[in-house]
Amino acid sequence: MALRKIWLNLNGADRMMVCDPEKDTLADVLRRVGLTGVKLGCKTGQCGVCSVILEGEVVRSCIKKIKDVPDFSKIVTIEGIGTPTNLHPLQQAWITYGGVQCGFCSPGFIVSAKGLLDQNPNPTREEVRHWFTVHRNACRCTGWKPLVDAVMEAAKVMRGEATMEDITFKAPPDGRIYGTNVPRPAALAKVTGLCDYGDDIKLKMPPGTLHLAIVQPGLNHAVIKGIDCSEAEKMPGVVKVITSKDIKGTNRIMLPVAHPRSKADGFERPIIADTKVFRYGDVVAVVAAETEERARAAAKKVKLDLEELPAYMSYLDAVAPGATEIHEGIPNEYLRMPLFKGEDTRDVLAESDYVVEGSFYSTSQPHLIMEPDVTQAYIDEDGNVCIHNKTLALLFPLITLAPGLGLPDGKIRVIENPTGASFGSSISPASSALAAACTLALDGAPVTLTMSYAEHNAFSGKRAAHYSNARMGCDKNGKITGFEFDFAYDHGAYTEMAAILASKAIRFAGFSYNIPNVRALARVGFSNQTFGTAYRSYGNSQAYTMSEAIVDMLAEKAGIDPFEFRYINLARPGDTNINSYPFKEYPFTTLMDRLRPLYEEAKARAEAQSTPEKKRGVGLAFGGYNVTGGPADHAEVALELNEDGTITHYNTWEDQGQGGDVGTLVLTHESLRELNLDYRQIKLVQNDTAQCPQTGPAGANRSHYMAGNATINAAKKLLNAMRKDDGTYRTHAEMVAEGIPTKYLGVFDTTDITVDLDPNTGVGDPTPVYNYAVFLAEVEVEVATGKTKVVAMKMIYDIGAIGSIQAVEGQAYGALTHSIGFALSEKYIDNNKYSSLVRCGFLYADDIPDDIYLESVPSPRKTAPFGSVGCCEGFQSAGHVAVINAINNAAGVRIYDLPATPDKVKAAMEAKAQGKELKPEKYFLGSDLFEALDDIAENPVESTGPDMAL
Ligand code: FES
Ligand code: FES
Numbered sequence: 001m002a003l004r005k006i007w008l009n010l011n012g013a014d015r016m017m018v019c020d021p022e023k024d025t026l027a028d029v030l031r032r033v034g035l036t037g038v039k040l041g042c043k044t045g046q047c048g049v050c051s052v053i054l055e056g057e058v059v060r061s062c063i064k065k066i067k068d069v070p071d072f073s074k075i076v077t078i079e080g081i082g083t084p085t086n087l088h089p090l091q092q093a094w095i096t097y098g099g100v101q102c103g104f105c106s107p108g109f110i111v112s113a114k115g116l117l118d119q120n121p122n123p124t125r126e127e128v129r130h131w132f133t134v135h136r137n138a139c140r141c142t143g144w145k146p147l148v149d150a151v152m153e154a155a156k157v158m159r160g161e162a163t164m165e166d167i168t169f170k171a172p173p174d175g176r177i178y179g180t181n182v183p184r185p186a187a188l189a190k191v192t193g194l195c196d197y198g199d200d201i202k203l204k205m206p207p208g209t210l211h212l213a214i215v216q217p218g219l220n221h222a223v224i225k226g227i228d229c230s231e232a233e234k235m236p237g238v239v240k241v242i243t244s245k246d247i248k249g250t251n252r253i254m255l256p257v258a259h260p261r262s263k264a265d266g267f268e269r270p271i272i273a274d275t276k277v278f279r280y281g282d283v284v285a286v287v288a289a290e291t292e293e294r295a296r297a298a299a300k301k302v303k304l305d306l307e308e309l310p311a312y313m314s315y316l317d318a319v320a321p322g323a324t325e326i327h328e329g330i331p332n333e334y335l336r337m338p339l340f341k342g343e344d345t346r347d348v349l350a351e352s353d354y355v356v357e358g359s360f361y362s363t364s365q366p367h368l369i370m371e372p373d374v375t376q377a378y379i380d381e382d383g384n385v386c387i388h389n390k391t392l393a394l395l396f397p398l399i400t401l402a403p404g405l406g407l408p409d410g411k412i413r414v415i416e417n418p419t420g421a422s423f424g425s426s427i428s429p430a431s432s433a434l435a436a437a438c439t440l441a442l443d444g445a446p447v448t449l450t451m452s453y454a455e456h457n458a459f460s461g462k463r464a465a466h467y468s469n470a471r472m473g474c475d476k477n478g479k480i481t482g483f484e485f486d487f488a489y490d491h492g493a494y495t496e497m498a499a500i501l502a503s504k505a506i507r508f509a510g511f512s513y514n515i516p517n518v519r520a521l522a523r524v525g526f527s528n529q530t531f532g533t534a535y536r537s538y539g540n541s542q543a544y545t546m547s548e549a550i551v552d553m554l555a556e557k558a559g560i561d562p563f564e565f566r567y568i569n570l571a572r573p574g575d576t577n578i579n580s581y582p583f584k585e586y587p588f589t590t591l592m593d594r595l596r597p598l599y600e601e602a603k604a605r606a607e608a609q610s611t612p613e614k615k616r617g618v619g620l621a622f623g624g625y626n627v628t629g630g631p632a633d634h635a636e637v638a639l640e641l642n643e644d645g646t647i648t649h650y651n652t653w654e655d656q657g658q659g660g661d662v663g664t665l666v667l668t669h670e671s672l673r674e675l676n677l678d679y680r681q682i683k684l685v686q687n688d689t690a691q692c693p694q695t696g697p698a699g700a701n702r703s704h705y706m707a708g709n710a711t712i713n714a715a716k717k718l719l720n721a722m723r724k725d726d727g728t729y730r731t732h733a734e735m736v737a738e739g740i741p742t743k744y745l746g747v748f749d750t751t752d753i754t755v756d757l758d759p760n761t762g763v764g765d766p767t768p769v770y771n772y773a774v775f776l777a778e779v780e781v782e783v784a785t786g787k788t789k790v791v792a793m794k795m796i797y798d799i800g801a802i803g804s805i806q807a808v809e810g811q812a813y814g815a816l817t818h819s820i821g822f823a824l825s826e827k828y829i830d831n832n833k834y835s836s837l838v839r840c841g842f843l844y845a846d847d848i849p850d851d852i853y854l855e856s857v858p859s860p861r862k863t864a865p866f867g868s869v870g871c872c873e874g875f876q877s878a879g880h881v882a883v884i885n886a887i888n889n890a891a892g893v894r895i896y897d898l899p900a901t902p903d904k905v906k907a908a909m910e911a912k913a914q915g916k917e918l919k920p921e922k923y924f925l926g927s928d929l930f931e932a933l934d935d936i937a938e939n940p941v942e943s944t945g946p947d948m949a950l
Pocket of ligand 1: 038040042043044045046047048049050051061062063295370
């Protein structure tokens with residue numbers, strides 16, 4: 001290896017370093033000298049998290065070869081732009097205007113924005129968006145709008161039109177921060193590049209840490225006949241090649257499918273593939289070596305003897321007659337959940353004035369996060385197998401991995417690293433299992449595993465694809481008479497939380513409407529796609545894909561405007577939901593009343609701006625989501641009074657960027673208002689299972705509600721202990737002197753305020769509160785190409801009171817962006833084509849509208865902490881269907897299979913011009929719907945009791 005000495009001017013100082021001119025990128029060199037504010041995500045020039053300014057130009061340093069960087073080049077990284085004690089206006093604006101969620105993209109964006117403002121101190125919003133598009137600055141969290149806001153506000157300071165104070169948060173005079181824009185506690189480290197994410201922690205692990213590289217088969221379905229590691233083990237620096245044979249336990253991830261109708265128990269997934277490959281991203285071996293480069297080189301030398309099997313690349317293939325079992329002994333369609341409400345819909349629909357039917361499909365949606373999977377594992381000072389990664393469920397490795405790993409004492413500790421988002425995918429304990437298995441196979445040697453973007457994309461789960469057939473009818477006045485649907489989730493290779501998913505379609509299809517008669521079935525099945533996993537609006541986005549489309553179709557058939565049709569059918573007090581229980585609240589018409597003038601304006605705008613070449617249209621959809629994980633949901637937090645009068649809050653409210661830190665802060669401050677604390681007196685200790693009580697997963701909109709109620713409970717206990725007879729409060733010293741504990745556990749549980757779904761009828765009331773949202777999309781369809789552009793999105797929502805404006809609106813902007821992608825471009829198929837952001841259909845700033853309008857219309861919530869229920873899942877529930885409905889409104893064509901890519905829209909328009917409609921045939925989902933429902937009615941099962949229904 002021929003190395004080169006190089007001098008670079010880094011952030012104003014000349015520095016000498018040694019590099020490999022053939023292999024090193026500029027990013028490699030900068031990170032090696034400690035400038036880890038230069039992040040690495042895609043490493044292929046698609047995400048911009050590695051952006052730096054090189055001789056005045058913004059470049060992506062991951063694709064800039066060091067050999068192309070001349071000596072003494074001037075380079076500015078985030079570390080040279082500002083520091084925690086001397087912030088640049090862009091950094092301050094990022095903090096104040098919601099530019100930081102997970103923050104993984106923040107350094108790259110701020111550097112890029114600095115490059116823009118250096119050239120153009122007074123850009124328009126469009127110029128800012130276009131700059132970010134051209135420079136491939138990608139953010140999956142914020143929906144771009146807050147980033148543009150931040151640039152515009154910072155630019156004012158840089159032009160001398162505003163001061164730093166103007167763009168810095170100030171608490172209101174009464175000190176109350178609940179319901180304000182108080183910044184996230186983690187934001188400062190993120191905007192200065194000092195926050196260490198997994199790959200930064202890797203660089204700072206102690207000597208002796210081994211680097212792991214995975215071996216993935218690149219086949220979707222195969223028998224493993226042999227693995228030859230001999231050549232790999234002879235490669236330089238290799239310590240061991242780990243296979244399933246090195247795992248001392250059962251080698252299974254044991255996340256049960258707790259459902260009496262399930263034919264799968266949830267124990268089918270290996271930690272390292274042993275007998276079969278079930279999907280493209282399975283791991284069949286892991287190389288441990290002294291460096292990552294050596295581990296990767298050796299991984300290429302592992303020889304696999306695989307016998308390829310027929311791969312069922314969709315649920316439809318897997319349940320087609322003659323298909324064989326993917327997991328031996330378990331039918332490919334393994335779970336059915338029925339729903340019966342009112343009369344038999346065959347009779348009802350036969351007598352209805354208008355009936356429509358359709359078959360719908362939505363693709364497997366990739367999460368498209370910026371930070372790929374990174375995991376560390378080691379043995380800690382208490383003998384625990386300690387796992388660090390971006391998990392959003394610290395609990396899951398604790399309860400699912402010990403038997404598989406062969407740890408009879410179950411000594412596992414989990415710590416969440418600062419996380420470059422996940423939107424649900426990191427709920428899976430799979431990468432935890434992998435790293436833990438490796439450290440155990442290496443006699444406790446510390447290990448670190450960084451997956452490439454392509455490896456991560458193949459390894460992680462996705463939003464499950466779905467197929468459905470539906471019929472809906474109404475009377476001549478537009479009142480819905482009956483709804484019938486057969487709905488299948490394509491859950492891919494593994495069962496991960498399948499029972500939870502099955503409940504979603506039969507709870508949320510038709511949610512918000514008064515539907516008297518329903519017959520429905522939700523099915524879940526295997527295929528050889530990657531496994532289905534959590535994703536914001538888990539399971540519901542698919543349900544609304546069907547139900548909010550068929551509602552529009554029925555409105556059209558009945559000749560009623562889709563707004564009015566919805567308004568006629570929205571549930572009013574006294575009406576029941578499809579599970580035959582009253583809704584918890586009836587905010588539906590209130591939200592629509594607020595939307596009505598916006599809808600009328602949008603329709604008028606569409607009409608005025610439509611041309612023969614570019615047709616404009618407006619679409620609506622109603623959505624919402626459950627809050628909490630269902631009947632057995634439970635959360636604990638702890639509050640401690642410190643010697644100096646400050647408070648420490650301990651919890652495992654995992655922060656994926658959504659704001660577990662700021663949520664904890666505002667809830668704690670509000671719960672302890674009578675102490676008159678400055679909010680900066682509250683300290684947070686979070687997301688380490690050895691230090692914090694179990695607050696539960698950051699899913700199902702549950703964290704704010706569950707942790708909030710537990711916080712109120714802990715605060716009451718602490719305040720009662722501190723309160724003296726005269727109404728004043730004991731100090732820490734006084735508490736200690738009197739022998740009064742200074743730390744209190746707060747608990748909240750949903751068991752007594754919910755009713756689990758009956759597995760024989762679907763009747764039940766499983767979650768205590770909900771959130772609601774109605775979406776409006778304005779689109780423009782280019783007739784020549786079929787390309788759809790969303791020009792505006794509006795959302796009126798009810799999540800109760802708002803605890804943190806920044807966190808709530810941040811979720812909303814981000815969720816709407818994901819919904820636009822789901823509607824128009826995002827897709828994942830398990831093969832090497834879908835390995836990157838761009839190939840999966842990621843949309844950059846120019847493709848997302850700047851015109852996004854949000855409005856909160858809160859209604860009271862009885863059991864919610866300070867009236868707030870949490871938000872994020874509902875925000876991504878149905879916006880995509882508003883886009884699909886808007887395409888129909890604009891171009892007169894309905895797209896039944898998502899995403900609505902230009903080719904599909906164009907083909908539909910061409911067919912329409914010939915008087916035809918492109919409509920899928922009715923799907924065969926494993927059996928006839930009513931035969932399946934009759935079978936269930938004749939063979940009732942006992943409920944197994946409440947399960948977590950995330
Ligand atoms: Fe460099 Fe993505 S563009 S890491
Ligand atoms: Fe931009 Fe998370 S804040 S990717």
